[in-house]
Structures are given as C-alpha cells and as structure tokens.
Amino acid sequence: MKKNERQRSRPPHWTDWLLPASSSVAAVALLIACFGWWTSRTATEKARAFAKEKLETIAHVVELAAADESVKAGDITAMLDVLGPREGLVTAERVDHPSEPTISNPDLVSVDVVLPRDLGVVHLVDVIERPWTASDLLLPGAVGLGLVALVLGATFYATTRTSGLRRVGSALRAIHAGEKDHEILRVADRFGPDAVAWNSLLSALQEVVHAPEASQPNRRDENVRAGHLPVGALDAMPFGLVALDQNRRVMFCNGAGAVMLGLNRSEVIGESATTCEAFSEMHGQIDEVFSGVTPRVTMDITRGEETSRDIFRVTLRSLRKDDDAAVLLIIEDVTQTRIADEARNSFVAQATHELRTPLTNIRLVVEEAIESGMAENPALTHSLNIINQEVRRLDRVVADMLSVSEIEAATMSLNIDDTPLARLFADLESDYRAQAREKSITLTFTLPAKLETIRADREKVALLLHNVLGNAVKYTPEGGHVEFIAEQDPEGLTVRVKDDGPGIAADDHERVFQKFYRTDEARISGTKGSGLGLALAREIARLHGGDIELESELGRGCEFIIRIPDPRSEGMNQAA
Structure with missing residues (x-):
C-alpha cells in the first residue's frame, strides 16, 4: 500500500470533529435562550399594555361620572367599590390627594386620574397576567441540553462508526466532480459493511451501464405523497x-x-x-x-x-x-372574545344611560335660563352659552358610546320622521363656530337656497354630521379651512366636508372607519379622540341606506362624502 493510501485509510481523530460540533451546540443553545427571552418579553409588554388600557377605560368612565354636579365623593367611592371586584382589580379607590407612585412590583400596573370639582384622585391597580415565568424557560433549557447531548453523541458515533460512510461520501463527491473510473471509486472492504455494499453497487452499475434505458418510473405515487398535508x-x-x-x-x-x-x-x-x-x-x-x-x-x-x-x-x-x-x-x-364584548357593551350601555339623565337636566335648565332672559349680565350669558355648548358636546360623547353599544348588540333602530335640514345645519354651524374661531379656522357652510325636509332619524343624522364635522375641526391646524357643502336632489342628501388638515394615507382609508382605530401619523398623535366617531357615522349612514366615502392624501387634507337617500324617492321605493 502506498503512503498516501495509508494516510487516506486512517480514520480521522475525534478531535477533528470537536470544534464544529462545539460551535453548533453553542449556536443552538444561544438561539433557544434568545427566543425564550424575546417571547417572554414581548408577551409581557402586550399584557402590560392591555392592563393599562383597561385601567384607563375604567378611569375615563369614572371621570365622566364625576363631571356630573350631583355626584359626590361618596358616590365615586361607591362606584369604585362596585367596579373594582367586577373587573378583578387589585385596588380601586378614591384618595383626596395625588401621591408619588409607590408600586415597584413589575407584575402590577397602576393609573391615577385627578377628578374634576376637587373630588380627589382615582387610584386603580391591576395585575399583569404574565404569559411567561421563569419556570416556563425550563422546557427550552431542557431541549437545549438534549440537543447538546445529541450533537456530542452523534459526533462521537460519526468519528468511530461511520468511517465507511464518510469514504463512500468522498466517492460520491468524486462522481459529482466528473470521475467515472470504478476502480478509483471503490472503497477498501475493511471499512465495514457500508464499503462492501458500495462496492457491490458499483459492480452492479458497471454491468448495466450498457443496458437499454429503462422506462421512466411512474411518478404518480410520488406526486400523491408530495401533496399530503403535514x-x-x-x-x-x-x-x-x-x-x-x-x-x-x-x-x-x-x-x-x-x-x-x-x-x-x-x-x-x-x-x-x-x-x-x-x-x-x-x-x-x-x-x-x-x-x-x-x-x-x-x-x-x-x-x-x-x-x-x-x-x-x-x-x-x-x-x-x-x-x-x-x-x-x-x-x-371566539367564545371568550364574544363574552368579553358582551360584558363590555353591557357596562358601557349602563354607564351611558346613567350619565344621560343628569346631562339632559343640566341642558334643559341652562337653555331655560338663556331663553327666559334671566342672565341679563353679558358675562353671565356668555358663561351659560359655554356651559350649554359643553353639555351638548358631552351629551354627544355619551350618545356615541350608547350608539356603539347598540350596534354591537344589533339593537340599533331608526326613528324615521320628517327632518328639517335648515334647522339641523343651523344648529351644527352654531355648535362649531366658536370652536373654529378659537383655532382661527375658517369654517364655511355652503347650502342650497332652499332646503327640503327628508325622511330620516333626525338625532342620528345630527350625530353623524357632528362626528364628521367635529373631526375636521379637531384635526385641522390653526389658521386652516373647513368647508361644509350640502347638496339636495330628489334622490336624497349629499354632504361634503373638506379640510386642509394632515390628510390620511391610502392604506388607512378603510381602517379609519373601524372602531377604536387611530392612525400612527405623528402630526395627529397628540390629538385626543375615542376612535368611535367615524365608525358610528358610517353605521348610521348605512342604516339609512347610504354610505360615507373618503378621499384624501397625506399632506393634502381630507374630503368626506356623505350620502343619505330619501326613502320617498322613486329609486328607494323600487328597491323596497
């Protein structure tokens, strides 16, 4: 045997496999550790955000209740005593003065909200349902140790038991490189049964190399196997x-x-x-x-x-x-999701019903004072007008929440009656004229010379228009322009609300009509909103047989097109 053949026949030392095997094990262990850490951290942050949002929603409801002049500190405390156990909170209390945060437990999240009218501070604490704990990492750790043992064992086995297979592999690579001499491709029989089988295969191949080509095998079974689902x-x-x-x-x-x-x-x-x-x-x-x-x-x-x-x-x-x-x-x-939605809708509906009665009473008393001329002092008259506007705005917020609950429960219905558009548009302009003036916004109403009544639900159409026009005034920067254009024909009413605000990206045109959706645009991130207005507006338009469309580009403002058909038109009668 030649010297180079003896070197080629000598099995490699086990240390030749140590470095790559160790690198593989280290890489697998590091990957498992990183994946476990990232999964735990991501899930914890999501749980924290969910708990924070839940506390903020509860605090907002309590804050709305506290705005009622008839609500006292004891009423707030009683409300928290009910909400705390119902929502599973750790702490739900009212304190007289705000204090420095003292919660250091990473499994807890808290929210403090200062109530109006010196009613104190609402202090809420909830538990973060952490999806991962340290014990949860035992399984990835065990898997990692198992992989280490497996790789080391495989390495040892390969170096001691697979010499024949490795040399057969070298012969296959030589074939791939173009080697055709069978004598060169043979492996010495002393390397075990793998080498003997390889040599037998070479001999059989040499016998049939000149035989007629065999027919192509039927691939049907292979295709069927390839189509099997895992x-x-x-x-x-x-x-x-x-x-x-x-x-x-x-x-x-x-x-x-x-x-x-x-x-x-x-x-x-x-x-x-x-x-x-x-x-x-x-x-x-x-x-x-x-x-x-x-x-x-x-x-x-x-x-x-x-x-x-x-x-x-x-x-x-x-x-x-x-x-x-x-x-x-x-x-x-989706059973648990539906149960949670129903519980939320029930809570919102109950809270809004409780808020609506005192708001209505306040509005009636203020309007009576204004109309009776009791407030002869101009300053007092101005104050009463502001109170009236703010009460009406808060009443619309409550109406939004109640309407969304009706939509979720599929109980929203329309009270169709003759709706005088002239009075409706006049009230709308009066409500937003002062707000536009505060921001130096030019608010323009372009209306037909004569407006006919339409058959619609007056309150819900007013809510629809308030939500769309209110959004335009809210998001238009100071010194901007908002235009309200109404057109009426026998088929119904078309309203266009244009502004020169920041605009909305094309990908968000449909998403803005989803409940609680707010765009990530940095220019409007500081503007507060419930995320319900446009969703509710579209639902009301569709209940009337119409719809709302949006035309907008980033930096070019928005135009909302509202169409409300009149059921008295011939087209609606044929559709009915």
Whole structure:
C-alpha cells in the first residue's frame, strides 16, 4: 500500500470533529435562550399594555361620572367599590390627594386620574397576567441540553462508526466532480459493511451501464405523497382546518376542527359536506365560494345551549384550481372574545344611560335660563352659552358610546320622521363656530337656497354630521379651512366636508372607519379622540341606506362624502 493510501485509510481523530460540533451546540443553545427571552418579553409588554388600557377605560368612565354636579365623593367611592371586584382589580379607590407612585412590583400596573370639582384622585391597580415565568424557560433549557447531548453523541458515533460512510461520501463527491473510473471509486472492504455494499453497487452499475434505458418510473405515487398535508403539524394548531374537494367531500380535518364541529375524524373523511349535519349552517356560504361569487366568506356559528354555548368563527376560502382541495374552512373559537364584548357593551350601555339623565337636566335648565332672559349680565350669558355648548358636546360623547353599544348588540333602530335640514345645519354651524374661531379656522357652510325636509332619524343624522364635522375641526391646524357643502336632489342628501388638515394615507382609508382605530401619523398623535366617531357615522349612514366615502392624501387634507337617500324617492321605493 502506498503512503498516501495509508494516510487516506486512517480514520480521522475525534478531535477533528470537536470544534464544529462545539460551535453548533453553542449556536443552538444561544438561539433557544434568545427566543425564550424575546417571547417572554414581548408577551409581557402586550399584557402590560392591555392592563393599562383597561385601567384607563375604567378611569375615563369614572371621570365622566364625576363631571356630573350631583355626584359626590361618596358616590365615586361607591362606584369604585362596585367596579373594582367586577373587573378583578387589585385596588380601586378614591384618595383626596395625588401621591408619588409607590408600586415597584413589575407584575402590577397602576393609573391615577385627578377628578374634576376637587373630588380627589382615582387610584386603580391591576395585575399583569404574565404569559411567561421563569419556570416556563425550563422546557427550552431542557431541549437545549438534549440537543447538546445529541450533537456530542452523534459526533462521537460519526468519528468511530461511520468511517465507511464518510469514504463512500468522498466517492460520491468524486462522481459529482466528473470521475467515472470504478476502480478509483471503490472503497477498501475493511471499512465495514457500508464499503462492501458500495462496492457491490458499483459492480452492479458497471454491468448495466450498457443496458437499454429503462422506462421512466411512474411518478404518480410520488406526486400523491408530495401533496399530503403535514397532519402532525396541523393537529398542533389551535384552530380547526377542514378541506373539501371538488365534489364537496371532506378530504382533511385536523383535531381542533373535529372537536369544534363535533366530528369523528375517522368517519368524516370522504363524507359529503352537503349531507353532513355538522355543515348544515354553512351550506349557503359553501355554495357561494364554490360558485365563485366570492373567494372568501366569514360567518359565526353557535353550538350548545344558551348557558354553555360555544361560538365559532368560520372562514371559507377558495383554493387554487390545481390543488386537490377546492375550499378550506378555518374555524376559530371566539367564545371568550364574544363574552368579553358582551360584558363590555353591557357596562358601557349602563354607564351611558346613567350619565344621560343628569346631562339632559343640566341642558334643559341652562337653555331655560338663556331663553327666559334671566342672565341679563353679558358675562353671565356668555358663561351659560359655554356651559350649554359643553353639555351638548358631552351629551354627544355619551350618545356615541350608547350608539356603539347598540350596534354591537344589533339593537340599533331608526326613528324615521320628517327632518328639517335648515334647522339641523343651523344648529351644527352654531355648535362649531366658536370652536373654529378659537383655532382661527375658517369654517364655511355652503347650502342650497332652499332646503327640503327628508325622511330620516333626525338625532342620528345630527350625530353623524357632528362626528364628521367635529373631526375636521379637531384635526385641522390653526389658521386652516373647513368647508361644509350640502347638496339636495330628489334622490336624497349629499354632504361634503373638506379640510386642509394632515390628510390620511391610502392604506388607512378603510381602517379609519373601524372602531377604536387611530392612525400612527405623528402630526395627529397628540390629538385626543375615542376612535368611535367615524365608525358610528358610517353605521348610521348605512342604516339609512347610504354610505360615507373618503378621499384624501397625506399632506393634502381630507374630503368626506356623505350620502343619505330619501326613502320617498322613486329609486328607494323600487328597491323596497
């Protein structure tokens, strides 16, 4: 044997594998540690933000209640005694004077709000539901140690037991490089059964190298295998997945989907969704997606009794034509979300109802004082006018909250009657003239010479217009312009509200009509708002059979186009 052959036959020392193996282990351990730290930190910050938002919402409701002149300090304390246990707060109390923050526990978050009329300070404390604890990192740590042991063990095994395989690998690389001499590619039999098998393979290959080409193997089975869904991975998902084929038969159902729909996986595969009782509520939506009317449909279904009901959100999506599956059903359990929404809506509705009565009384007394001429002093008259404007503004805020609760509960209805537009627009201009003057904003009303009445809900149309015009005045900078343009024809009413404010990016045109949505634009980040006005305005317009559109660019201002049809028009009668 030649010297270079002896060197080539000598197995490599185990230390040759130590450095790369150690680097791999260190990299895996570092990755696991970083991922665990990042996941814990991100989830904790989200939990903290959620708890903070919850406390601020409760504090805002208490602050609105405190604005009522008839509410005393004892009433605030009683309200907090009820809200604290109901919302699961650690502390919900009223103190006379603000104090320095003393909470150092990172698992707690607090909010202090100074109440008007020297009623003291609301002090709220809640627990952050931390999704991760130190013990939760034991599993990643154990996995990391297991990987270390596995890599070291594999390294040791490779250096001592796989000499033949490594030399076969060298021969394969030589083939890839263009080597065709079988004698050079052979491996000495002393390197074990792997080397013997390799040499046998080379001999067999040499015998058939000149044989006629064999026919191409049938690839059908391979294609079928390539199309199999990763059942193990999909079963670990928290939401259900059900796939229907072109004939509407169930071809796949993961574990979560079977549990949510009450199916037996072994029995439902191959069953038609048309005859399966579990899909009875979805037949219409399945037909829409299969027919191509819409590529995606979302619906909610309820299972169980009222006392123990489960609510699932089902999204049906059409798939590519070259896929075996035609429609995919994605099922999410939204029971807890719906329960939380209902509890929030109930609380908001109760709070707004309680606030509305004293506000109405205050407004009536002030208006009576103004109209009776009791306030002959100009300064007193001015003060009463300001009180009247602020009470009406607060009444609109309460009306917004109550209307949103009605929308969420699907109980909002319209009181259709003859609505005089001239009086409605006059009140609107009066409400915002002073606010525009304070910001040196030029507020222009362009109205037809003659305005006819329309059949609509006067209060809700007024709320719609207040929300849109109020937004324009609020976000227009000092010295800007806001224009209110009304047009009326036999079909109904069209209102355009234009401003030269900061504008809204195209991606946010639809999002601004979502509840509680506020853009991230830095120029308006300091402007306060509930995020309900535009969402409520669009809902009111659509309840009347109309809609609101937005035309805007960043830095170019906004134009909101409101259309409210008159049900007396011929077009609306035909639609009815």
